[in-house]
Every structure is written in C-alpha cells, then in structure tokens.
Amino acid sequence: MKTSTDKQRLDTTETSEAGLLTTITSIAGVREFVRSARRDGKMIALVPTMGYLHEGHAALVDAARRDNDIVIASLFVNPLQFGPNEDYDAYPRDEVRDKKLLTEHGCNLLFAPSVKEMYPEPMATTVELPELARVLCGKSRPTHFAGVTTVVSKLFHIVQPDNAYFGQKDGQQAAIIRKMVRDLNIPVSVISVPTVREADGLAKSSRNAYLTDEQRMHAPVLYRALTAARQLLEQGERDTRRLKDTMQHIIAKEPEVNLDYAEVVRLSNLQSIGHAEGEIMLAVAAYVGKARLIDNFQLNVGSNDVTNLYK
Missing domain, CATH: 3.30.1300.10 (Pantoate-beta-alanine ligase, C-terminal domain)
Incomplete structure (x- = not known):
C-alpha cells in the first residue's frame, strides 16, 4: 500500500524545457512508478550512477532516451564498493547539480535512496565474480567489484529495466556486470556508451x-x-x-x-x-x-x- 510519504516522494519534481524529473527515495516508490509504466507498455532504461554527474553521465542518459520510453537514473554512493582508507566520505557529492543535469537531458526519474534504504540491515548476501574481479583494478581494490555487483544486482531487481547503460571508461565493471547478467539470467541488456573526453583526451570522471x-x-x-x-x-x-x-x-x-x-x-x-x-x-x-x-x-x-x- 502506498503511504503518504511515498506519495510526497512521487510528487517531488524538477522541470526544464527537456521535460520533468521525478525524484523518489524509496524502493517501494520506484516499484510503483515502474509498475505504472509497465501497464502503459513503456520500455524502461536504468542509468546507475554515484552522482557528481558530468558530460559522461549526460551521454548515458542521452543514449538511454534514444532507445527507451522511460529513463531512470539512480544516485547512490555505495559504501560496499569502497575499501578501508578509500574515499567514501570524501567522494564528491552535489545532488542539486545532478538533478539539474538529469532534468536538462530529459531523465524521467531519479532514484536517490539513502544507505539505510538500500541496506536496512547488514548484508548477508553478496554477488561476486572472483576470476574477473581479481585482475586489473581488482588487484589494488580487492573488495571493490563485489560491492559493485551486489548493488547493481539490487538495482536491477528493484527497477527491472529492459536496458542498463554504463560508460566505456569503466570497462572492467561493464564486463563483470555482463557476465553477472548472463550467469544469473537477469533479463536486462547491458549497453556500453563511448567515453566522453576533455579536449586533451582526459576521460571525464x-x-x-x-x-x-x-x-x-x-x-x-x-x-x-x-x-x-x-x-x-x-x-x-x-x-x-x-x-x-x-x-x-x-x-x-x-x-x-x-x-x-x-x-x-x-x-x-x-x-x-x-x-x-x-x-x-x-x-x-x-x-x-x-x-x-x-x-x-x-x-x-x-x-x-x-x-x-x-x-
């Protein structure tokens, strides 16, 4: 049953010439939004992010809009993918700017849960692909990809998108997620979008x-x-x-x-x-x-x- 709190979240919006952005912070609210879109026969895209968005994220939203009826972006700085002494607390955050970019690029829904919403109790279940996760970045960040695959699996189950969009810059991440999707028969297409670069070639990050x-x-x-x-x-x-x-x-x-x-x-x-x-x-x-x-x-x-x- 939808609570008054969920109703308030569903009514939180940002507007621009490109369209209307709804912001939802609860899993129940996202599921209700998705059920409604499915009843109307809409194709749904998911763009998972950790926020502090830039032109690379905008390219993901643009690609998702071309191929789908509804674009949902998630904004969640996931503590599980940060190791000890890494930059979780210092990771850059600017939700106001993020909402502005998403609105300008025609994103329909921002799912911005709290840590408590995503992890109401300590996780006893994780999703891991050790062979793919122990190479490249996994050598110096041994717990990172278990955190990534666990939260992406949760997002896929919450949103149940037709397509999910990831930047080519995070090549190992996309390869691991594709393998996870195949192994677990998750019905989502994982789509890579070319890296957006500065004029001197530096990848946007x-x-x-x-x-x-x-x-x-x-x-x-x-x-x-x-x-x-x-x-x-x-x-x-x-x-x-x-x-x-x-x-x-x-x-x-x-x-x-x-x-x-x-x-x-x-x-x-x-x-x-x-x-x-x-x-x-x-x-x-x-x-x-x-x-x-x-x-x-x-x-x-x-x-x-x-x-x-x-x-």
Missing part, C-alpha cells in the same frame, strides 16, 4: 575533481599512452608485451603520475593475452596525486585493421 591544476596538466598521459599502443596495433604490432612496454614507458615520463597497471586483455574474460586479436581492451590505471584514474580503449583487432567496439 567524477574523481577529476580531486586534481590540482598542476596534476590536471599531467593526467592526460593515460590517454596518450593508450593512443600510442593503438597506433602500434594499427601499424601491425600484435605482441602485447611491446604494447604494454610502450604504455608503461610513456606514463613513467610523468613524475607526478604513479602507474598502477598497463595491460592488454581479452574483453570477454579480462585475462592477459600474448597476441592481440579479436575483441581486446587496452587498459591503464594510475594515481595522479590522491586521485586514482582509469582509462581504456576497447578494440576489435583484425589481421589488417583495428576498429573501435563502441561508436
């Missing part, structure tokens, strides 16, 4: 807010390293050792940037490969000051050509 002006000047080295590796692929190089050495060498030239990893993996299972062919990911991660930045290129490597997987 909420954590870019941590960078000082000087650190910001050094941060695009991740993009330059990926670009150099891709150029080698286009020239016919298929030995991944040389690709990785090239990326490591370029990043090592920046004294303010501390490399975490530079890898070449098969996209389907995230395992390192010796010969680059088929669908692969060039992936880098590095610390620039206190900000841990990640980036990747996802490519289809043929015998004579190299193409982007997402356009």
Whole structure:
C-alpha cells in the first residue's frame, strides 16, 4: 500500500524545457512508478550512477532516451564498493547539480535512496565474480567489484529495466556486470556508451575533481599512452608485451603520475593475452596525486585493421 510519504516522494519534481524529473527515495516508490509504466507498455532504461554527474553521465542518459520510453537514473554512493582508507566520505557529492543535469537531458526519474534504504540491515548476501574481479583494478581494490555487483544486482531487481547503460571508461565493471547478467539470467541488456573526453583526451570522471591544476596538466598521459599502443596495433604490432612496454614507458615520463597497471586483455574474460586479436581492451590505471584514474580503449583487432567496439 502506498503511504503518504511515498506519495510526497512521487510528487517531488524538477522541470526544464527537456521535460520533468521525478525524484523518489524509496524502493517501494520506484516499484510503483515502474509498475505504472509497465501497464502503459513503456520500455524502461536504468542509468546507475554515484552522482557528481558530468558530460559522461549526460551521454548515458542521452543514449538511454534514444532507445527507451522511460529513463531512470539512480544516485547512490555505495559504501560496499569502497575499501578501508578509500574515499567514501570524501567522494564528491552535489545532488542539486545532478538533478539539474538529469532534468536538462530529459531523465524521467531519479532514484536517490539513502544507505539505510538500500541496506536496512547488514548484508548477508553478496554477488561476486572472483576470476574477473581479481585482475586489473581488482588487484589494488580487492573488495571493490563485489560491492559493485551486489548493488547493481539490487538495482536491477528493484527497477527491472529492459536496458542498463554504463560508460566505456569503466570497462572492467561493464564486463563483470555482463557476465553477472548472463550467469544469473537477469533479463536486462547491458549497453556500453563511448567515453566522453576533455579536449586533451582526459576521460571525464567524477574523481577529476580531486586534481590540482598542476596534476590536471599531467593526467592526460593515460590517454596518450593508450593512443600510442593503438597506433602500434594499427601499424601491425600484435605482441602485447611491446604494447604494454610502450604504455608503461610513456606514463613513467610523468613524475607526478604513479602507474598502477598497463595491460592488454581479452574483453570477454579480462585475462592477459600474448597476441592481440579479436575483441581486446587496452587498459591503464594510475594515481595522479590522491586521485586514482582509469582509462581504456576497447578494440576489435583484425589481421589488417583495428576498429573501435563502441561508436
């Protein structure tokens, strides 16, 4: 039964020329909204976010609007995916700005639950994919992806979307979520949207807010390293050792940037490969000051050509 509190949440709105944004903070309220949309035969998209939204998130909402009738964005800084001494408390937050961006891009519903709403009691159940989660970012953030898959699984069950949209920048995350969806027969299509970049190639990220002006000047080295590796692929190089050495060498030239990893993996299972062919990911991660930045290129490597997987 809908309570007066739920009714109040359903009536919370923001407006712009692009449309109307409803904000709901309760799981029951979201489920009621979705049931109503389903009765009208609407196709529903979910854009999961942790807030502090930027042009990359706007691109996800835009892609979702093109393919669906209703776009739901979630805003939840998930404590389960932050390890000890990570930046959960300091993670940037600005819900007013987030609502403005979502409204301007025609998002229909913002689901913004509290931690207590999502986790009313300590979690006894988690969703984990250890083989895919222990590589790349998982080496330095061993509990991170269990937190991601657990909260995304909860969001999929709460919203029950037809399609869910994730940024290509978080390539390992998207690969893990796709595998989770296949393994658990969750009826949702996971769609990757190309990374949105600054003019100098730096991938848009909420954590870019941590960078000082000087650190910001050094941060695009991740993009330059990926670009150099891709150029080698286009020239016919298929030995991944040389690709990785090239990326490591370029990043090592920046004294303010501390490399975490530079890898070449098969996209389907995230395992390192010796010969680059088929669908692969060039992936880098590095610390620039206190900000841990990640980036990747996802490519289809043929015998004579190299193409982007997402356009």
